[in-house]
Amino acid sequence: MxxxxxxxxxxxxxxxxxxxxxxxxxxxxxxxxxxxxxxxxxxxxxxxxxxxxxxxxxxxxxxxxxxxxxxxxxxxxxxxxxxxxxxxxxxIQVGQLDSALEGQDLDVVGVVQAMPQRQDLGWRFRFQVESAKRAGKPVSVPEQIYLGWYGQEGHDSGWRLTALPEPVQAGERWRLRVRLKAPHGHMNPRGFDYELWLFEQGVGATGYVRTGGRDPLPQRLAQTWAHPVEWWRQTVRDRLLDRLAPWGDGAAPGPNLAGIVAALVTGDQAAIDRSDWDVFRATGVAHLMSISGLHVTMFAWLATLWVGWCWRMSALWGFQGALRWPAAHVGAWSGLALAALYAVFSGWGVPAQRTLWMLTVVVVLRVSARQWPLALIWLLAGAVVLVIDPWAFLQAGFWLSFVAVGVLMASSGQGPIKASQAMSSPFMPERLDAANDGVKALRLGMGLGSLRLQGAGAGVLGLFKTWISGPFGGRVLGLLREQAVVTLALAPLTLLFFGQLSVVGLLANLVAIPWVTLVVTPLALLGMIWSEAWVWAALCLQPLAAWLSWLASWPLASLSTAMPPVGLALLALVGAVCWVLPAPRALKVLSLPLLWPVLFWSHPRPPPGTFELLAADVGQGNAVLVRTASHSLLYDAGPRYSAESDAGHRVLVPLLAQMGERLDRLVLSHRDSDHTGGGAAVLAMQPQADLWTSLEDDHPLHRLRSPWTRCQAGQSWVWDGVRFEVLHPFADGPNKSPEAGPGEASRQRLPRIKPNAVSCVLRISDQNASALLTGDIEAPQEAQLVQSGLSRVDVLLVPHHGSKTSSSAPFLEALQPRLALVQAGYRNRFGHPAAPVLARYEDMNITVVDSAHCGAATWRSQAPDRWVCERERARRYWHHAPP
Structure with missing residues (x-):
């Protein structure tokens, strides 16, 4: 007692x-x-x-x-x-960058701290600063910064190529000229918290290497041994990518197998192409394609078995010291130590760290010779992780793996057991897929490892017969049951965190888990000492990749719903747990209503006759979601950040998915990449949406949606009592294309004019309020609109992000908006919004809200005097407060 x-x-x-x-x-x-x-x-x-x-x-x-x-x-x-x-x-986590040093040319000397991530544009890497100077005078900057060194420079209409930077290697000391800024990320509802990620990693500033004509050339000073493990990881990755070049350079069709093998060996998740990640997420196997808690757990288990066997054999071979310590204890400690080395080599990622700390708790309790309740082991392991990394409390991966282990423990129906038995319940990685399947893979591996050949004459047929007639069949059935139990229990949390649940995940993982864990990963690791094994690993991945691609192509491969509020998700979790745990049937029936809100949750929409604007935080670019009672329109699709990244994939697609939005229309104001950069990703996700643009007829985006409609003044429509009017460009303007009309694509090429001059201008109004979305129109187009008879509006999307070329005084006097929204990147290179423009708005008593200070801004027509800034609503102490 x-x-x-x-x-x-x-x-x-x-x-x-x-x-x-x-x-x-x-x-x-x-x-x-x-x-x-x-x-x-x-x-x-x-x-x-x-x-x-x-x-x-x-x-x-x-x-x-x-x-x-x-x-x-x-x-x-x-x-x-x-x-x-x-x-x-x-x-004491992170030092602060002095705001006076932001955007200044700084000469820094330091060491490349981690394996650089290679991109099409160059490199991104963590840099440990040893000294910093500004104009020859020492200054103080955070010790750890995150730098980009690019060989391409962005331009409004695309990307122009310059010389690629030379390779950067972990452990090298460099002298670089850089420009830094405080950690600042996009702030959108339920979006990825980039600033929290930087804070957790200990990064105090981000920036880029300056390589202009007036800047000193970057100088490699020496190769140090400050980070030997990272240097070794990079060497292995580069050798692997060179050996598997035919499977990773685009010469062969299908997935980038070289990148997948590199991720399995070194933990470099950036080596996997974005299209491959989409397939892995749709089939629920994303956790298998990079080093995670599952791989660390399997490695620890295999090392424990191998060391324990060797220790027992050493006693038979005459080693008397083997009798002093139990083989189980020696194996457990050795397996833990080897797993720690494996986690360090994999990059010491957060999922691997969490797994290692949890396994440490289990091993310590195992050798203590005391009976521990499973629930207490569960809580102690979680507590150790949170003491070391408190911000794991806010990570989806921690909760998914933690709850998965608890459900498996509780559903087993066992009371207090010895801690040695808890080794069969591993602690798993950061995504739902691992939480669903990590424990099954380990138990399957334990089942395979427990088989014994009955003499030297036992063949394949006899082994198969042993599997079927022996305990293996029961283990397979247990594998299926545990998969179903955890999938059901964690479905509410998955929908809460990701808004997506893989329907084919069970089928995909039954093949992928044993194949990747027991075949592909060992071959990939063997390649570190025998490079031909990497080729075999790639060959073994080919049939699996084809299988997963086929599953992902199914019409209902994954279920996507709007992300429910936290309270409803927790209630649904209680209902799901009641179903999977031993409980009275009446309680299971009563818990069914708790699941209903999560499965059929829909984001609240504006009342009929009103509308809502959500100006997303996409950096230097425009993207405004307009919602009525039953329709949705997206005005512009944000910028293209680099050759492999854009606002569509990073911001808009996740935002629309978590809100459960089905767009009726995508309006792209003009062709500049800061307005069309995410268009392809949005159109791919929203195949039902029609496209309105002022782009030239042969623009690549028009090939993704045909027919399309050209924006022209005079077009209008009404949704749910809300009127939409196109005010610009005028049909008789320089963009006139007589052969192009709504719903058809003319092959006549538009005259070479400035793209800003043909921006689609959209006015939205109901009985109470109105808004004007302006694109990048400039003073001449503003004058045309004033002459055509502009009326007052409540909200104005500031033209051209607040450039000096726009927001003329007559234009503002005609509109007299209450609120002006500026969508511009923090410390953008154009200086938007310009100080004279802000002064003009201030003189007219117009409130200006910019995305750098506000994040995503939400405004509703039924309350035109109020708006919500996401950066203020969700502010935490690690978030940057711009000056």
């Missing part, structure tokens, strides 16, 4: 610590370091005092109220302790 009371108190203490951690992670701003220190001291003193009095009164009687009060005090002390420790950790 005493042990059970102790276990119960520890359980409650861990939960209280988790609550304190969650509270600290929701702080908008950090307290002074001294405040966290005082909080920590108070928590320690309070816990010590309450614990001493608890133990000293064992023989006396207490009232229930007094006992509950002491227990509450201990739990409060645990929560305060966790709160204070996390705050102290955050206070």
């Amino acid at each position: 005493q042990s059970m009371n102790w276990a119960r108190r520890l359980w409650l203490g861990l939960l209280a610590g988790g609550a304190g951690l969650a509270l600290q992670l929701h702080q908008v701003a950090l307290w002074p370091t001294q405040a966290y220190g005082w909080a920590l001291a108070a928590a320690c003193l309070g816990a010590a005092g309450l614990s001493a009095r608890w133990g000293g009164a064992r023989g006396g009687r207490r009232t229930t109220l007094w006992t509950a009060a002491r227990l509450g005090g201990l739990l409060l002390a645990c929560g305060l302790f966790s709160f204070a420790v996390t705050g102290l950790h955050a206070s």
Whole structure:
């Protein structure tokens, strides 16, 4: 009874610590370091005092109220302790870049800290700064920065090629001229938190290497041994890519097999093409295609078996020391140590770290010769991860793997067991797919490893018969059951975090898990000492890639729904757990309604007769989502960031998916890449949407959607009581194309005119309010619109991102908007919005909201005086506050 009371108190203490951690992670701003220190001291003193009095009164009687009060005090002390420790950790996590140094030319000397990521444009790498100077004078910058060194320079109408930078290698010391800025990412509803990722990695600034004609050339100073593991990883990756060039240079059809093998060996996920990732996610096997917690767990298990066997054999061979320590303990510690080396070589990624810490807890409890409740092992492992990395609490991967293990433990129906038995429940990686399938792969591997050949004459047929008639068949059935249990239990969390659930995931993983884990990955690792094994690994991947591509092509390969609110997702999780755990049938039936909101959740839409604008944070470019009661329109598709990245894939496609949006129309104002960069990705995701543009007839985007409609003044339509009008370009303007009309594509090439002059201008209005979306029109086009008779609006999308060429005084006087939205990148190279333009808006008492300070901005016509800034609504202490 005493042990059970102790276990119960520890359980409650861990939960209280988790609550304190969650509270600290929701702080908008950090307290002074001294405040966290005082909080920590108070928590320690309070816990010590309450614990001493608890133990000293064992023989006396207490009232229930007094006992509950002491227990509450201990739990409060645990929560305060966790709160204070996390705050102290955050206070020393990352140094701040002085805002006065942003955008300045700095000469830095330092070492390439990690294996560079190769891109079509050049390199991206982490750089450890040793010294920094500005105009010859020393300055202070964060120790770790993230740099890009590009051989191409962006331009409004495309990308022009310059000399590619020379190769960069981990451990090299360089002298570079750079421009830095504070960590600043896009802030969109439920979008990827880039600033949190940088904060967790300890990166204090981002920037790029300057290689202009007036800048000193980058200088390689020396090859150091500061980061030997990263240097080794890069050497292995480069040798692998050279050996598998025929499978990775586009010469062979199909997936980039060289990139997949490189990811399996070195953890370089950037080596996998974006199209291949799309297939892996649709089939639920993304976790298998890079080093993750599953691979670390399998490596630890295999190493444990191998070392344990060798230790037992050494006793038979006469080694007396083998009798002093149990083979199980030696194998467990050796497997853990070898798994740590494997995790370090793989890049010491966050999923591998979490897995290693959890396995450490299991091994320590295993050798303690004490019976531990499974639930307590589960909580202790999670607590260790959160102590080391508190921000894992906000990562989807942590929750998916953590809940998956808990469900498997609970569904087994076992009570307290020895910790050695818990080794059959591995702790898994960061995505749902691994949470679903990691434990199955390990158990399947254990089933294969437990088979024994019955003599030297046992052949393949006899082995197969042993599998079928022996315990292997039961293990396979258990594999299927566990897959179904975890899939059902984690479906609500998957829809909450990703808005997507792979329907064919069970079928795909039944083939992919044993094939990748037991065949492809060992061959890929063997290639480090015998390069021909990489060729065999690529050949083994070919049939699997064809199988996955076929599954991904199924019409219902994956289920996509709008991401539900957190509260509804948690209720659905409770309902799903009730279904998979041993519970009365009546309780299972009663839990069904909890699943309904998540499966059929739809994002709230504006009431009929009103509309909503969501100006997405896409950096230097335009992208505005317009929603009515039953229709959606996207005005522009954001910029193209690089040859392999654009706002469509990075921002708009995830945003539309998590909102469950089906676009009726995509309007591309003009051809500049900061307005059309994400168009291809959006059209691929939204095949039902029609396309309106002012692009030239032979533009590549027109081949993706035919027929298409050319924007011309005078076009209008009404959706749900909301009127949409095209005000520009005029039919008799320089963009006139007599043979092109709505719904047909003329082959007549447009005259060579400035793209901004033919921007589609769209006015949206209901009975209460109106908005004007302007593209990149400039002063001459503004004058034309004023002459045609502009009326007042409530919201104005600032023309040309706030350029000096636009926002003329007569134009603003005619519109008199309440709110002006500027979509421009933070510290963009064009200087948008320009200071004179901002002064003009201020003189006219027009409120200006820019995406660099606001993030995504939401405005609703039924409340025209109010708007919501995502950067303010979701602000946390790691988010950048622009000056």
